[in-house]
Amino acid sequence: MNLLKMAALGAAVALSGSIATAQEKFITIGTGGQTGVYYVVGQSICRLVNRGSDSHGLKCTAPSTGGSIANINAIAAGDMDMGVAQSDWQYHAYNGSSQFEGKQVEDLRAVFSVHGEPFTVVARTDSGIKSFDDLFGKRVNIGNPGSGQRATMEVVLNAVGKSIDDFSLASELKPAEQSAALGDNKVDAIIYTVGHPNGSIQEAASTIESHIVPVTGPAIDTLVSENPYYAKAVIPGGMYKGTDQDVETFGVKATFVTSANVPDEVVYEVVKAVFENFNRFKDLHPAFENLNEEDMISAGLSAPLHPGAEMYYKERGWIN
Numbered sequence: 584m585n586l587l588k589m590a591a592l593g594a595a596v597a598l599s600g601s602i603a604t605a606q607e608k609f610i611t612i613g614t615g616g617q618t619g620v621y622y623v624v625g626q627s628i629c630r631l632v633n634r635g636s637d638s639h640g641l642k643c644t645a646p647s648t649g650g651s652i653a654n655i656n657a658i659a660a661g662d663m664d665m666g667v668a669q670s671d672w673q674y675h676a677y678n679g680s681s682q683f684e685g686k687q688v689e690d691l692r693a694v695f696s697v698h699g700e701p702f703t704v705v706a707r708t709d710s711g712i713k714s715f716d717d718l719f720g721k722r723v724n725i726g727n728p729g730s731g732q733r734a735t736m737e738v739v740l741n742a743v744g745k746s747i748d749d750f751s752l753a754s755e756l757k758p759a760e761q762s763a764a765l766g767d768n769k770v771d772a773i774i775y776t777v778g779h780p781n782g783s784i785q786e787a788a789s790t791i792e793s794h795i796v797p798v799t800g801p802a803i804d805t806l807v808s809e810n811p812y813y814a815k816a817v818i819p820g821g822m823y824k825g826t827d828q829d830v831e832t833f834g835v836k837a838t839f840v841t842s843a844n845v846p847d848e849v850v851y852e853v854v855k856a857v858f859e860n861f862n863r864f865k866d867l868h869p870a871f872e873n874l875n876e877e878d879m880i881s882a883g884l885s886a887p888l889h890p891g892a893e894m895y896y897k898e899r900g901w902i903n
């Protein structure tokens with residue numbers, strides 16, 4: 584019996600009340616825009632956690648948020664208990680580098696990683712954009728502040744020696760708005776670091792003539808070879824209308840993170856709910872199809888594992 588159950592039982596005996604009312608604890612998971620995959624990650628985890636509320640007392644909600652950076656900041660401030668964040672931003676937050684210079688989040692803890700997220704550029708076909716360099720001088724949605732893609736876009740611009748001033752327009756629309764802006768010819772291209780397939784890109788691909796643009800070249804090769812949280816990535820041809828061939832880019836992993844201040848038994852119960860219902864979890868989104876436990880507990884994680892997660896992984900014999 585775990586600590587939380589013991590406490591719940593004790594409280595129930597003391598109050599002669601129901602376990603659930605005595606020990607309810609609300610947890611919040613930060614996600615992303617509603618047309619992305621983070622939202623589904625959070626909703627899916629909560630759905631599995633809430634199936635066991637009667638026994639562990641946890642009630643989970645996963646609201647839509649601005650994305651990776653917003654989630655890490657909310658966890659650091661104690662406004663959220665857990666959240667989804669790109670592996671590059673988990674790294675920088677824990678190490679106090681890049682956007683987190685002077686704002687290190689020492690209490691950040693890794694729980695597990697989820698799907699891969701290729702850095703994805705979608706352009707209107709009539710814009711003539713065929714490569715990342717073709718974006719300069721064009722109208723580009725660089726993403727909302729707080730999103731992972733916005734922050735990673737700045738890293739890429741830096742790497743190629745350019746800035747957002749090199750676009751004729753740099754808009755900051757959220758994922759839920761950017762496909763419509765592409766369709767209405769308000770922008771020539773959109774950027775999204777996201778798992779595939781997803782609703783946002785599907786919307787763009789099915790409503791206008793558009794295609795996914797490769798993100799390659801020496802600067803990208805250097806980014807990938809010098810940073811453990813980046814890897815080469817391929818968006819499979821045939822997944823979206825307008826993109827029949829595989830498209831090369833680079834990418835990160837979506838990771839699930841929390842704070843050292845969140846109690847061990849809470850993280851333990853959340854992790855257990857996911858891995859004890861793993862096939863059910865994988866069925867909740869096509870981007871989860873190829874997930875496996877071994878990768879999830881190691882790949883893309885740079886902050887220390889939260890002890891509650893570690894407890895469960897040890898119990899399963901996955902780590903020593």
Ligand code: GLU
Nearest residue numbers: 615619620621650651731
């Ligand atoms: N990678 C994006 C971010 O960090 C979110 C992608 C999604 O919502 O699936 O903001």
